[in-house]
Amino acid sequence: MFLSTSRTRKLHEPRNVWHSSWWSLKFIVFIVSVLVPFFFPPALIQLYGEVARVGAGIFLLLQLVSVIQFISWWNKYWMPDEKMKQICSLGLFTSTIFYIASFCGIGLMYFLYVPKLRCVLNIFFISWTLILLIVMMVVSLHSKVNRGLLSSGIMASYVVFLCWSAIRSEPATEKCCAQKQGSGTSDWITILSFLIAICAVVMATFSTGIDSQSFQFRKDEAKEEDDIPYKYGFFHIIFSLGAMYFAMLFISWNLNNSATKWSMDVGWTSTWVKIINEWLAASIYLWTLISPVVRQTKVRNHEEAVQANGSAIP
Template sequence: MGLVCSTAQLACLCGSAACSFCCSQCPSCRNSTSTRIMYALLLLLGTIAACITLAPGLQNVLKKVPFCANSSSYVPSDVTLDCDSAVGYLAVYRICFILSLYFFLMSVIMIRVKSSHDPRAPIQNGFWAIKYLLIIGGMIGAFFIPEKSFGSTWMYFGMLGGFLFIIIQLILIVDFAHSWADAWVGNFEETESKGWYAALLGASFFNYVVSITGVVLLYVYYTHESTCALNKFFISFNLILCVITSIVSVLPTVQEHQPRSGLLQSSVVTLYVVYLTWSGISNSPDQQCNPGFLGIFAGNDAQNRVTFDKESIIGLIIWFSCVLYSSLRTASKSSKITMSENVLVQDNGADYTTVEGRNPDAESGNDAKVWDNEEEKVAYNWSFFHLMFALATLYVMMTLTNWYKPNSSLDTLNANAASMWVKIISSWMCLTLYVWSLIAPAVFPNRDFS
């Protein structure tokens, strides 16, 4: 429903007639939801634009453009551009620079906004055409920034911001695991249906089977009998940590303070840690121990021939899933344990009621299609929301460039130690955060986590 309402808001970029038509066709939804999805869509479109600049054939296409300085069909003109800067790592850096700068600026503007009655509220929830035009214009202007030290300097900001977003992403994944288990265990307790019990067991069993299969494949393809000691350590150590975490989740003390804690959450976290382990060792600079995604199926000849590795694609899918989850998810008691109250939407008790003239664009009954549920107080921290999206943009930038030093040419994304350690440390942080969410109620029994 929120996505449909956001589509109606997007139609407002084309004029009031398109906006009125789309709003009349979609169901009512909360303004806090539709606005967040619109910003998620903006972030997704920026990511797609950055991905296009890494397309293998784009550089060859630009060599045929007459106004490019290095064009094969160059025509003398007053306007000449160095089209090499329009592709490769630096192109991604320039696009993400403008997008993250926009979100950082919005974060500063929205500090201490308490309700939609604040004069700054229209900037948050409206002016979509102006916002998109400003961002597009900024991205075009970013390509005129002199190269010099721009790439190397912005890379350090990207590494810091990307790592901070990884922490937020881990919080959202742990929160998702708790929320999933709370919902299914709650349904089982209310209905005592064997179907819900079978679903709990089946989902947990499936996640563990996939995780074990993944670990076996990692040993087969990413280790050798006498070499690859570091890969063996990462795989074995993370496997041991996952087993310990699963045991902790069913300990009597943990069950006493969290009756709904169990193997379903642990299986989700274990599966994600196995993915992070694979993503980490697949970025190992040791080519002997890293066959690459295509190398597993096509032999060593396919190693490092692609310009955008499959691990990054999966990482971006998980990234956008977390962003969309944070845009739609309503905070519950699990958000207190995982420290995600500022990220998720709070239920402020504002229900839709018909108000005459509330939305003049609605064509029937003057009912609001995208209605304001933040007249008393905001449903989420607007400033922190934009800060999270700014960090998400930096995470995208570093993921697309494989956490590697930028240059203006479209080189292949070679595996490197920086990317490997970021993923491995992320897996340890994920397990630490999940274990903390299990033992926190027992460590602080006087604190209200309900």
């Protein structure tokens, strides 16, 4: 799909019709693509697994950028304005809800996943997440940044979710893992978290694939009426990377792992991938807050240096 749609520019092109319709033929192609890999040699599957591991990591990074772009848009839409007092109050209420949910999530994780003081790793994960929440809140409220609480509140909830997902991926044999009980309740929680993960990844894939503008270095190109609404090639590349991410979820990022019942996305590799993803998300978000201030300072220093050099010339 990428090769056949990557150079599409206008809506009247045949490749646009191929991208947007021909569902019967694409369904046949899909069925064939599902059945053919059963006849591939194991070495080829192993090679794809190595490629998929890298592609899944790239997907996580692109997903982070897309999520942060969406949060920034949401925050700008509800920025304080005298003519939009109702929207501002709604933004304040929403940010409060997000922060309450975030801190409640932190407390719940302490309660569920730190049954003993010997659970040092879980204490570190949760405590560091709490520190990230406070740092994001302080930076966003700083007088030089002044981004408000909405964007940091949404990001705080996202970071807490990533931390919870990481701890949930710890092996069930661990003493600090709340899902080690072989009860039906744990099975239902696993199924529910799996469905939530499916929906989240599908939504992230759609939004990231359509949001190609966030990954362009030049954004001043004028669009015409007959231009395609988004980059089709980028859309299909994101879906291929999303498929690689799903492949890693099913095998817990371990190519030598044999999946057992309710063990999807369970293992120390999955845990550390999600924790690193959480730290990267917080780091990228903090950089988006700080970078305008840093650039403004550099520009001001450059202008002052130019003025000083100009005044020094006789």
